[in-house]
Amino acid sequence: xxxxxxxxxxxxxxxxxxxxxxxxxxxxxxxxxxxxxxxxxxxxxxxxxxxxxxxxxxxxxxxxxxxxxxxxxxxxxxxxxxxxxxxxxxxxxxxxxxxxxxxxxxxxxxxxxxxxxxxxxxxx
Numbered sequence: 001x002x003x004x005x006x007x008x009x010x011x012x013x014x015x016x017x018x019x020x021x022x023x024x025x026x027x028x029x030x031x032x033x034x035x036x037x038x039x040x041x042x043x044x045x046x047x048x049x050x051x052x053x054x055x056x057x058x059x060x061x062x063x064x065x066x067x068x069x070x071x072x073x074x075x076x077x078x079x080x081x082x083x084x085x086x087x088x089x090x091x092x093x094x095x096x097x098x099x100x101x102x103x104x105x106x107x108x109x110x111x112x113x114x115x116x117x118x119x120x121x122x123x124x
Contacts, residue, residue: 026060059097
């Protein structure tokens, strides 16, 4: 359910058009994908967004937040391979410029966080 809601919200962000005015259309997401279902929802959204054209297509995509749950980070279940998998998911077939801003549990709940910015947010 959460995956479907996230995909619907992302699609809504990308499809707004207002009475002939030029708009900056972009997509923003955060915190996830955590599960295989979330990954499938993101893959579906990226396919749809890349197929869109004109005013319905995002100029860019920004991911804000973490890509692992706090529990997974603390238990050591996530590592370099997990980050590589998510990077590939965001890049594979995606022609939309994509920016990742890592914050929260991506760097602060791992067993040995190495770099943190203000407020404990990850800066790596």
